[in-house]
Amino acid sequence: MDQHHPAASAPARTEPTAAAPAPPSPVAESQAGLQAPPRNPPAHILADRIAITLDDELVAKAQEVLAKDNKPVAPFWVNKYKQNAAKNWDQFYKRNTTNFYKDRHWTEREFPELQFGDEKKVVFEVGCGVGNFIFPLIKSHPNMVAYACDFSATAVSFVQSHELFDPSRCTAFVADLTKDDVTAIVPAGTVDLLSAIFVLSAIPPEKMDYAVENLARVLAPGGKVLFRDYGRYDQAQLRFKPGHRLEDGLYVRQDGTMAFYFTVEMLSELFQRHGFDVEVCQYVIKKTVNRKKELEMDRVFVQGKFVKRAS
16 A cells, blocks of 8 residues: 555454354343454453443543544545545455455344344345345245445345345345435335444445435335444554544554444434434444453443334
């Protein structure tokens, strides 16, 4: 990578996978998909906390760290990262193929709406990657109809070549939620459940409104968006060195992909603007202790369910 590239010295990606140890509580059990890759030092996982607001101590410590970032990224690079979002994710999947993420078996435990058995439901996964969410569901729900999209053509090709892929039950296609109308593939008003798990954080904030409007178009009245993503002051945000913050809450990783860190207020307002009611929107705080280094770290995620209004 060019040594002048502002992401050249960014911290390595610490994306969630399902490689977690047995968690100590039902809530923690559902978070198995949120652990860092096994190559990171082992950490003891304490019980998760659910909160509507973050406690003052966590916020104060995080703001102290973030205040040290006084090295702005040049506008040229900010625009370049935003313009090359799809390209950088496609390169990510070309490098890692299907080996980076683990199947998200925890989603049915965390979102009971997915426990619909033999009932016929239409489920749409946006930002499907290589299918780690959709294929466990297809396997356990024989009457489910699935749609899956990603703006990485490489990722979609892996979905289409998966042993469980059946074109009579699953349609996988390339789409950029920030500019493509997904109703060209998914009939408007037909989707019962839509998963947006670690997806919107890859999108610049100014493009999120169009993306959420896209979700609203395909959902049936009463249909739900099941959401989980990075929360403001997450440890992954605090690990970025100065010079990687593109704008408030938006950062660039070493590989050029972006990560946005949400507040529950912003997220609720975003969905409400596009015809959704907020069933729940909260922080999930996972405290981990690295015993070797005697360090405590707070992973912060946002989790929500958003229901499309009938009119």
